[in-house]
Amino acid sequence: MNILFVSSEVEDIAKTGGLADVAKALPVSFNKMGHDVRIITPFYQVSKSVENAQTVLTDVELHAGNLTYKYNVKQITLHGITVYLVDYPAYFDRKGIYSEGYDAYDDNGERYAFFSMAALHLTQLLEFKPDIIHCNDWHTGLIPLYLKKHWYDNPYLASAKTVLSVHNGAFQGVFHLDSVPILQKSGIDHEDVHHGLVNYLKIAVKYATKIVAVSPSYAKELQTDLGSHHMGDVFRSRSHDMHGIINGCDYSQWDPETDPEIPSQYSVENMNGKAFCKANLQQHSHLPVDGDIPLIGMVCRITDQKGFGYLLPILENILHHNVQVVMIGTGDPQLVSQIQAISERHRNKFYFLHDFNLSFSHLITAGSDYFLMPSLFEPCGLNQMYSLAYGTLPIVRAVGGLKDTVVDLEADPVNANGFVFDRPDSEALLNCVRKALLFYHEYPQTFDVIRKKAMQTKFDWYNSALEYEALYKSII
Numbered sequence: 001m002n003i004l005f006v007s008s009e010v011e012d013i014a015k016t017g018g019l020a021d022v023a024k025a026l027p028v029s030f031n032k033m034g035h036d037v038r039i040i041t042p043f044y045q046v047s048k049s050v051e052n053a054q055t056v057l058t059d060v061e062l063h064a065g066n067l068t069y070k071y072n073v074k075q076i077t078l079h080g081i082t083v084y085l086v087d088y089p090a091y092f093d094r095k096g097i098y099s100e101g102y103d104a105y106d107d108n109g110e111r112y113a114f115f116s117m118a119a120l121h122l123t124q125l126l127e128f129k130p131d132i133i134h135c136n137d138w139h140t141g142l143i144p145l146y147l148k149k150h151w152y153d154n155p156y157l158a159s160a161k162t163v164l165s166v167h168n169g170a171f172q173g174v175f176h177l178d179s180v181p182i183l184q185k186s187g188i189d190h191e192d193v194h195h196g197l198v199n200y201l202k203i204a205v206k207y208a209t210k211i212v213a214v215s216p217s218y219a220k221e222l223q224t225d226l227g228s229h230h231m232g233d234v235f236r237s238r239s240h241d242m243h244g245i246i247n248g249c250d251y252s253q254w255d256p257e258t259d260p261e262i263p264s265q266y267s268v269e270n271m272n273g274k275a276f277c278k279a280n281l282q283q284h285s286h287l288p289v290d291g292d293i294p295l296i297g298m299v300c301r302i303t304d305q306k307g308f309g310y311l312l313p314i315l316e317n318i319l320h321h322n323v324q325v326v327m328i329g330t331g332d333p334q335l336v337s338q339i340q341a342i343s344e345r346h347r348n349k350f351y352f353l354h355d356f357n358l359s360f361s362h363l364i365t366a367g368s369d370y371f372l373m374p375s376l377f378e379p380c381g382l383n384q385m386y387s388l389a390y391g392t393l394p395i396v397r398a399v400g401g402l403k404d405t406v407v408d409l410e411a412d413p414v415n416a417n418g419f420v421f422d423r424p425d426s427e428a429l430l431n432c433v434r435k436a437l438l439f440y441h442e443y444p445q446t447f448d449v450i451r452k453k454a455m456q457t458k459f460d461w462y463n464s465a466l467e468y469e470a471l472y473k474s475i476i
């Protein structure tokens with residue numbers, strides 16, 4: 001099949017979160033399966049660090065009404081896949097991807113409306129006739145609409161079907177139509193505009209051929225009022241076309257036996273290196289180097305989604321135990337300053353690095369005993385899969401993909417690979433953390449058994465890609 005994979009971020013090019021991981025790993029699997037997959041993504045300022053990008057099209061003109069956009073297209077090969085980068089400096093040559101600091105760019109609606117249209121425009125210029133156009137989140141949400149309303153008779157696109165992956169339904173891309181000239185000029189139905197606003201995710205769900213949530217549980221949650229980010233009606237109206245396909249774990253990057261980012265490799269057969277990683281992590285985190293103190297790690301965007309609303313009120317209760325906590329993240333400035341204040345009060349127990357740093361995220365994953373991910377909602381979650389691979393036991397809330405990947409010790413002692421709590425509140429979280437910590441000293445043998453189970457739990461991307469492939473085949 002010819003697959004056009006369109007994403008606003010791709011690992012090794014530009015990344016703010018889990019979307020980037022998927023936008024690399026899934027196309028790599030399609031490529032291995034023998035499909036002709038091409039990726040389209042913007043050429044951001046940060047993409048300039050990508051070596052060998054060659055300009056393949058110059059001063060291409062895209063017209064929308066009386067507007068003309070002149071852009072270039074660059075091309076690189078990433079893990080055997082052709083990637084096209086839409087180079088339009090006015091929109092993408094900026095310090096940030098979506099924002100500078102925590103303030104989103106005012107013209108994000110226009111930036112991604114243009115990018116989405118350029119993705120369709122390019123297929124013809126590059127003579128690539130896609131069977132499937134795989135869209136990801138709101139940034140590419142207008143593609144199904146453009147295809148149905150404007151490009152339906154284009155010879156390169158007429159038979160293309162669209163699949164939308166919902167990685168995070170909380171981000172919907174809601175903009176005043178006035179702020180999106182390209183959409184105003186190209187035309188949009190009245191029924192897709194509400195009080196002057198357009199919701200890109202809603203539009204995508206309405207017009208896409210198929211909709212995929214990134215885990216089976218999230219697919220169900222999106223069709224409830226509680227878990228749908230106020231879009232329950234919209235998702236329910238497409239229930240026959242909704243699917244849940246769990247993300248995978250990219251073991252070419254996240255395997256403790258081969259990971260070049262960690263100071264000592266280890267495996268389920270030989271765990272010695274994990275103790276070395278822990279000591280190294282403690283050293284880097286300015287914490288006492290002591291293998292006997294259980295260490296809890298966290299790597300995440302600092303947002304309400306990740307459960308900070310009920311974690312922060314009891315973080316100091318956790319720190320009253322004989323425990324160390326190491327966290328890395330960037331995000332909501334208010335939450336960040338609260339976390340910084342707590343870490344200053346507990347310098348010898350809690351290290352917080354306010355940064356986005358891939359190397360340190362690997363060190364935390366390898367050097368911690370537990371990985372804390374108490375999310376309020378979690379479409380799939382990747383870090384719990386990474387931590388399982390590293391024998392770092394996840395402590396998670398039973399929601400979305402976390403529910404589909406982590407098995408609680410009490411609920412299922414035979415298959416347990418971590419610790420799970422239900423209610424999104426401080427008490428349930430604290431109880432769960434305490435229960436998990438208990439095993440470290442009092443039941444070390446059980447701890448080792450769960451750790452082994454965790455390392456043997458596999459989420460191969462190839463299996464997820466097979467599910468996507470079956471879905472593609474069902475619609476083309």
Ligand SMILES: Nc1ncnc2c1ncn2[C@@H]1O[C@H](COP(=O)(O)OP(=O)(O)O[C@H]2O[C@H](CO)[C@@H](O)[C@H](O)[C@H]2O)[C@@H](O)[C@H]1O
Nearest residue numbers: 017018167300301329355356357361378379380381382383
């Ligand atoms: N400060 C930091 N330094 C270094 N690396 C950092 C970092 N902060 C985050 N990361 C990395 O970013 C990625 C985050 O992935 P997640 O899937 O856990 O969450 P995210 O909410 O961004 O993704 C959304 O999309 C993905 C993909 O579908 C879903 O799994 C998820 O549930 C959904 O919320 C991981 O690779 C993580 O290591």
